[in-house]
Amino acid sequence: MTIKAPGDKDFNLDDSPLYNLNRTSATYTAEMAKALKAxxxxxxxxxxLGLLGDQNPSMVNELARKGVIKMSTLTRMLERMExxxxxxxxxxxxxxxxIQVFITDKGREALEVALSVNASVYKSAVEGLSEADLDQFMKVLKHMRENLNRGPHTPK
Incomplete structure (x- = not known):
């Protein structure tokens, strides 16, 4: 299959890798939101909590950057979590x-619950995919992200 870019003759949105990546991400986010709400x-x-589980303590600005969270949203969330x-x-x-943020023992307990929720959603998402498929998928995603980070992307 030849991938057509937006604007190409015969472009089909359903065959666009970035469209499908966005839809998959949105579906994952929605499923996680439902499972977490429960x-x-x-x-x-x-x-x-996931970021703090990886690096405790973390700086507020790092949590915002790595979590892709607006600083104003993060500040309110940290107030509530504290x-x-x-x-x-x-x-x-x-x-x-x-400001450094530290996860507490209660936070670690909540993280364990969230990790089990995430594991369930993850297993559902990768069902039927081989390790080789996932390795290749990760390589492709990283390559695309590197391409996009080169910017700028304005028409010439």
């Missing part, structure tokens, strides 16, 4: 203008 959590909390005992925040010793 355990009393939302997407932003899941992202924050109130709920999931995280603590404190000024960084080397530069008091930067």
């Amino acid at each position: 355990v009393g959590m939302d997407q932003t909390q899941w992202r924050v 109130r709920d005992g999931l995280v603590t925040r404190k000024a960084w010793e080397q530069d008091k203008r930067n």
Whole structure:
């Protein structure tokens, strides 16, 4: 199959890899939102806890960047998560203008629940795919992201 680009004659949206990537991402997000809601959590909390599970503590600006969360949204979420005992925040010793976020024991418990939810959705998403398929898919995604990061993408 020859992939046609938007604007090409005979372009078909359903055959567009980026359209399908976007639809798949939206479907994953919707399924995660439903599954997380069932355990009393939302997407932003899941992202924050997941990031802190990988790197604890983390700087607020890093959580925003890696979690693709607007700073205003993240600030409100961190206030709520701190109130709920999931995280603590404190000024960084080397530069008091930067805030570090720490996951608490209660936050780790919530993360474990979210990880089990994510594992279930993930297993459903990759059902029937081989390890080789997933390896190739990851290579393609990384390559496309590198291409897009080269920018700019304005018509000449």
